[in-house]
Amino acid sequence: MESESISNQPIASSFISDFKQLTKVGLSISVVFSSVAGYLLATESINYTILVLLTIGGYFMVGASNAFNQIIEKDTDALMKRTMNRPIPTGRMSVNFALTIATVFTILGIGILYYINPKCALFGAVSIFLYTCAYTPLKSVTPLTVFVGAIPGAIPFMLGWVAATNDFSIEPGTLFLIQFFWQFPHFWAIGWLQHDEYKKAGFNMLPMGKKDRGAVKQIILYTIVMILVSILPVFKQTGEFWIYPITAVIIALLGGLMLYYGVKLYKEQSDKVARQLMLSSVLYITLIQIIYVIDKFLH
Template sequence: MSTIQTPPIQTSLVRNFTDITKMRLSVSVVFSSVAGYLLGAETIDFYILFLLCVGGYCMVGASNVYNQIIERDLDALMDRTKDRPIPAGRMSVRSAFVVASILTVIGLAVLYSINPQTAMFGAISIFMYVSLYTPLKTRTPLSVFVGAFPGAIPFMLGWVAATNDFGIEPGTLFMIQFFWQFPHFWAIGWFLFEDYKKGGFFMLPNGKRNKGTAIQVVLYTIWTVLCSLIPVLGVTGRLYLTPVSGVIIGLLGVGLLYYAIRLYKEQTDKAAKQLMLASVSYITLLQVIYVIDKFVR
């Protein structure tokens, strides 16, 4: 007689926590903050870096939990989200809200212990993501524009954590990640178009997978690459990029633009997925190159 194997409670709790906070996404956001900190710090304080990681994860995780509470009925309609803890019945709304509230309090307190400006930008990020971006996703394609603001804060947040100052340097980091999000999220919106449609989400700029959308993808890709090269000109204060690193970033940009143009030509889900992967590689390598450039020159 066979018995049904049930996972240990600890395993279920860990899985629910990593799923509800979208661990992979949250870690990638924390990575951006760490890169920003390393760029801004005169000397690296590993305790501050640790606090930034903890506070950053809590804030991003809280945003993701609030998002899933609000969208629980819509998540149940889409294939990619129906197995999330709330729609799958593995976590109640009340439990999720408790988790989100605890993460918010811890995140704000930890970021405030670094400096007040860091906590302020963290609070702005969570407010815009939950109160503006999330409800707008089912109402207008402009939601991507609104969501790009909180999405661009982490890279900048690291610099503010290191310097307790907001100026041209973190503003430039913000601008790079702001423009980058358009080709990235429109690529996702393209190959998940049918699934998003089930939940009533409007993610593409004109609501259609056509040349109009693809042209905008190409244009914002160009803006992303140009913004990424501004530090080479020496006009962004302490944020400077050597010509050698500028050439490398430029080559990465050509690669990203290749996939954007390919989407324009082919207009297929495959091309959109390749652009999405290329965009993730681009922003990750860009941040690594920026940091390496600072420490080797």
């Protein structure tokens, strides 16, 4: 009996690992973090039930999108080093089983978000649909797929506001734009790093289709737009969502770090700098959400 329980442990451990890979737990946590930040920005008093439901519903929403994505891309995933060890291309998980998980996650995610309010469910459904039915198939067709993918990618931050207020207006619209424009330098930095791997799979994620200075010009342009949109609330033209001038300065300086690496990438065109840009973009989106929330509670 003891040896049987020991032999079962690696199987259970392997299944949990595959499950985490299929639903991309790390990415899901970052998305949930954005949703929670959006909720805290909007609410006057925290409803912990809504907060827990938003967290669970948000995880299901992202998990479903990622599972559908890996089902569709199972053949191209097998061609790239970064993805060839995923559970479906290796055969550790069947397509039918993954499809069951994706479907259950979709139903549970949209159901939980609907319980919060119907607008949340609508945005959750739009996010899953665009990621699965537009962004994923377009990856092998056009670099413009990044624009399409930026829409579902920008929904979580504003979803938290909608969960708190049951309203979509200028405030969640601003949160959407901040995360929307952030994704271009972030994903193009990844596109630069993974360019050769993506080519193997027939994907071209860079804006001009080439790993050159033209692509970096776009990165720099979108980084500048991202910084401007991020400090927009300081002018108090974005409804209830506004920030102090000192907060805008801190956010602009954080954006300046991304801009620095963007300019450096333009000069050096190296993978090392592209990685620094990508990491600085993750730092940026994480810190500004925390800074916005701190600023809100200082009002």
